[in-house]
Amino acid sequence: MATRFRLVMAMQRTIQRIHSLVDTPRLKSFSLNAPKSVDVEYANGIKFSLSAEFLRVYSPAADGKIRSIGSEKVISGRRHVGIMSAEPVGNYGVRIVFDDLHKTGIYSWDYFFNLGSNKFTLMRNYIKTLKKHGLSRDPSKRKSSKDL
Template sequence: MPPVIGRAIRSIQKTTTAVAVYPGLTRFSLKAPKNVEVHFENGGFYNLSAEYLRIYSPAADSKMRSVGGEKVIYGRRHVGIMSAEPVGNYGVRLLFDDLHKTGIFTWDYLYHLGSNKFTMMRDYIRTLRKHGLSRDPPRMRRK
């Protein structure tokens, strides 16, 4: 059964598999606005936060800051996911409430993000600290 086709999705169940490096996706569920859940054939289950998905979006982004030659996205602790759109049989495009929508998350990439979540998040927080940046959005200045 192919993924559900539609403008926005909440859940995809996939029973066919393609030859891939990673296990095939069996279920994708959007738990808007704060996370997605992904299930894989090998029993892998990952709950991925909107912040984590936003900072590791596979697309180039104009809201990224280059610090010391590193590309760093910061201030996204409270970002949310507004919708998810299937892209073929291989991935999903997420629309975040900061209006970022150009990244396509393939099932393989979601598996990579899930299986490496703790290491990648730890490295991200270290990078922010190294450059004096925060996961929190910048505060508005009062006049």
């Protein structure tokens, strides 16, 4: 028990050092608004509301459903993706489980801050990349049995 306590304390000190190095404010609150978004608030008063689509597209995990086009990795068809749950991972972030069954990305509080701080630029670049490759934010239409 004492060993676990020392490990937790060491992790907290490491997290504090990381926060001071990257100038990310300390997390104040995290709330899941399933299935549409998450809200993240930091101690300095900065708040971000991040949509499920945005978080899915910018998942920090490698994903087999990513389409590689040249050197670009592109995820399309996620406009209506939903968040099923958010599971805490230590003191540094959460694992988000999406309804397309993607669940390998661990979002750190620093990564949420980065995404929120750059949300409009990232989303604009994402839409430009989709257009450049003739892809859409909307899911592809599935063929019905009468089309087969």
